[in-house]
Amino acid sequence: MTNKRVFLFHEGNASMRELLGGKGADLAEMTNAGLPVPYGFTITTASCRDYYTHLGHIPLTLIDEIKAALRVIEDKSNKRFGDPSDPLLLAIRSGAVTSMPGMMDTILNLGLTDETVEGLALVTGNRRFALECYARFIQMYGHVALDIENNAFTKVLQQVNQESKVDHIGQLAEARLEELILKYKQVVLHRTKKSIPQNVEEQLIDAVRAIFRSWSNPRAKVYRKVHKIADDQGTAVSVQEMIFGNLDETSGTGVLFTRNPSTGGNEMLGEYLPAAQGEEVVSGTRTPLGITYLMQTLPAVYEQLHEAASQLEELYGDIQDIEFTIEKGQLYILQTRNARRTAQAALKAAVDYAEEGIISKEDALLRIETEHLNQLLHQSIQIREEDEIVANGLPASPGAASGQLVFDAETAESWASLGKRVILVRRETTPQDIHGVIAAEGLLTLRGGMTSHAAVVARGMGTPCVCGCEELELREETKELLCFEHTFREGDLISIDGGTGKVYSGEIELREPEISEELTRMLDWADEVKKMKVFANSDHPKDVKLARTWGAEGIGLCRTEHMFLSPSRLPLVQRVIVAGSNQERQEALQRLLPVQQSDFEQIFIEMDGLPVTIRLLDPPLHEFLPKLEVLEGRREHLNMITLDGDTDELEKVDRVIEKVKELKESNPMLGQRGARLGIVFPEIYDMQIEAIFRAALQCIHRGIKVAPEIMIPLIGHASELSVLRKLVDGVAEQVLREELKNCPYRVGTMIEIPRAALTASQIASHADFFSFGTNDLTQMTLGYSRDDAERKFLSHYVEQKILPANPFEVLDQDGVGELIRIALEQGRSIKPDLIAGICGEHAGERDSIFFCHDIGLDYVSCSPYRVPFARIAAAQAQILSLRNAADKPAVIHISTTA
Ligand code: ADP
Ligand code: MG
Ligand code: MG
DSSP states (O other): OOOOEEEGGGOOOGGHHHHHHHHHHHHHHHHTOOOOOEEEEEOOOOHHHHHHHTTOOHHHHHHHHHHHHHHHHHHHOOOTTOOSSSSSSEEEEEEEEOTTTTTOOOEETTTTHHHHHHHHHHTOOOOHHHHHHHHHHHHHHHHTTTOHHHHHHHHHHHHHHHHHTTTGGOOOOHHHHHHHHHHHHHHHHHHHHSSOOOOOHHHHHHHHHHHHHHHTSHHHHHHHHHOOOOTOOOOOEEEEEOOOOSTTOOEEEEEEEEEEETTTTSOEEEEEEEEEEEEHHHSSOOEEETHHHHHOOOOOHHHHEEEEHHHHHHHSSSSEEEEEEEEEEEEEEEEEEOOOOOOHHHHHHHHHHHHHHHHHHHHHHOOOEEEEEEHHHHEEEEOOOOOOEEEEEEEOOSSEEEEEEEHHHHHHHHHHHTTEEEEEEESSSGGGGGGHHHHOOOOSSSSTTSSHHHHHHHHHHOOOOOOOOTTTTEEETTTTTEEEEEEEETOEEEEEEETTEEEEESSEEEEEOOOHHHEEEEEHHHHHOOSSEEEEEEEEEHHHHHHHHOOOSSEEEEHHHHHHOTTHHHHHHHHHHHHHSSSHHHHOOOOOOOHHHHHHHHHHHHHSOOOEEEEOSSSGGGGGGGOOHHHHHHHHHHHHHHHHHHHHHHHHHHHHHHHHHHHHOOOOOGGSSSSHHHHHHHHHHHHHHHHHHHHHHHHTTTTOOOOOEEEEOOOOSSSHHHHHHHHHHHHHHHHHGGGGGOOOEEEEEEESSSHHHHHHHHHHHOOSSEEEHHHHHHHHTTTOOHHHHHHHHHHHHHHHTTSSSSTTTOIIIIIIIHHHHHHHHHHHHHTTTTTEEEEEEGGGGGHHHHHHHHHHOOOEEEEGHHHHHEEEEEHHHHHHHHHTTTTTTOOOOOTTTT
16 A cells, blocks of 8 residues: 555564654564564654645544554553543654654653543552653643643742652652642643643644654754754654553663663663653653663563663664663563764674674675764874873763863854864753754763763764763853862863763873774775775875875875975975076986985885886976065065175075066966976976886885886876877886886876866877876866865855765766766777776765776775775775675665664
8 A cells, every 4th residue: 555654563664764764663673573562553754744745734544544553552452542441541752764862752641631540540559650640741742742841841840849859750749749730731721721632532643743843843953954864854653552661660761772882892781760751861850770770670671671682783783772661570672773872882893793693794894984984093082191180970972072161052052153162061961952062072961871862962973972970060150160179160171081981171182093903804804895996195105104004005196296395305396497507407306316216215115016106296386486475575685685785695586586487377277287397398207207217126126026107197188198108118218227027117197187088098008007186187077176166166056956065075976977987988998907096085985986986997096094994985885786786685774873
């Protein structure tokens, strides 16, 4: 039936997230796997979308489907909805496709009325309990369905609690609860001029409507914006039998991580509250107990929970974040989702699951996300002796952060927008603080545990967080944070380490990342699987060494101009450029030669026979000379101090000024650079080529294998390459002589001008390899100069969806990609084993890497730091293409932010 809008739990499964939302799909999956899930049904996300297109109308056909499904719950539970003697009560829950914890609403204990509450009292023999449920219902219904702000109720509750000298609703006596209910009802009447509906079906339909509406509440909207979740998906609504964790001391409610979400360690971690209901564990209103409490008081239930945890991990192959409730010693699972976990935890768990045989190595590899590696490879902290620890809390989300202390989300946001780094401190955070959490570098809370709202949100965003720092005292009125002898005020510098839970006064230092054991294992698996090679772009021996440790299998781009820029070398280069005579230029070049040679030698030694692609000089010469304004300033200065003339120095400056004027171009990007320079002034290329082969010769003499690949930049016409290739071959012969046969060098070109791509078959006859310089190719294909585009219109274009993404970050497959495809096809039609790869930033971006794999490039070459990521992405590309080829169903992509 195509128009089915209501699915009983046993009619769904985990792959139906689009339709049933994450929560609904998982409830269905768990039901079918035999886990103890209270029975229910889910109303589809499509119904929610319809609700919005039909301006808030709920069609009768949907109401009929809901009623029919309700009959099934009634039969299974042996209770009737609205039955005055033994009422079935319901939980009405929201569930988006991608879970948005705490962002939408829930209504519990629905089905209670003045009449049914007495029935509940009778069957449970506990009138106090029944009244508590009724009070909770009025509050939730009043807030969610009738739009009364929650505060109106909590104020009343606080007052009643205070008068009775208790901390929470669970401790109120029967008479007090009756009073509370009366007061709640007055709030409702006063605000809405209506009473709480006494018709349970009306309650149900209004609740469904309210959950649909909660999709577009302000905090849900902000959350979606941050997490890039589409606004038009809508939420599903799950309707489920209530389980009462607040019934007695053998009941309770809790949350559980099947493994440690910070480290990935194989230990259950959770929090539990006896005699409690709903969100009490995570909201921070009562401080929960550790899960070990359950082990001590209800060991059989603990055992059952342990089994359920293992079963769920096998079902989902990932760390699960479980919500459970116990009613009179009977366990029920209310929710499971892939836990938000740190990059380390995700990685460790994936490796462990693969080794435990729960998932395949391939699936483990597919788990790794860009964000994870960013976190793994970029942040950790360096503790120094002098760093002063002022407090200890829970290590809720790893990473270190320093910043200025702020006390509320609004200040966090406004200070951050001024470019300040802030640490947000709160007693506890609520979903309303989300904009502040986003703006902050780090989060510090006084209450709440590892599963508190703050911890969950921070882990998901990779924001460092220390939770439950109870040693601190917060004075909100005066904006002061007291830790023993310290008093911090708004704006004071403070640091937190979310990996250890420590809080420091002042700033702390960051440390270079390291590759962990788990990451090494994962990268080894990636190398076993992947087809494309991963090279690095590195210009200095030091970077090359780094690239090797990150696993680079070659150097795909060594920019020789970068070797010219150090303060000791620049003057030599400048002398080459401003040389007055040929002889002067030759002399200067001869001094540059050994410097270049020694760089190349060190790089060859480091790469030990792996390919090293060296690009001959690419930028226009003026880039090596000082700016005209600077020179003129210097001239003026010299004029002043050398009245009767140290004319030598003056003459020198004049010569440089003249040269700068001569080299000035109106559009240097399209001017005299790259191959054009090499053809018009062959001396520089000549020297560079000589340095490369001399270095190679040295290595060969020392018994080190070398594989130089000489790359000519900016070729637009085959004859340019033909001329320069002759130059390379000539110098090689001269330098290498009889060692020529021991030095298998290659000559190739960057394809970065559209004409080169379109005439690649002609170019290929002079080239051993192509390297697609996707940065310039993108500039020239789109006609954008990158700097101008990024500064002026690109972000606007992306926001307005004129372009799907910044083409300098994500390869434009239809345009630039098409040129690459054409060039590759033409090139390989002439030379079937023409080697081809890309160099440039795109080589470190997932979608672009997938594209390179799919069109058959041999390698991608990215920055050394991106190498581990590129190795994983290349493996992912291979796994997915094999799976698609085998026509297996694509992997269910269970979002890890769920
Ligand atoms: P969220 O998406 O914000 O996690 P949930 O739908 O999970 O919202 O509901 C919030 C809380 O309500 C749950 O954590 C649980 O404690 C309670 N709850 C949900 N369903 C039931 C139920 N069937 N019986 C008892 N409590 C429930
Ligand atoms: Mg939940
Ligand atoms: Mg270029």
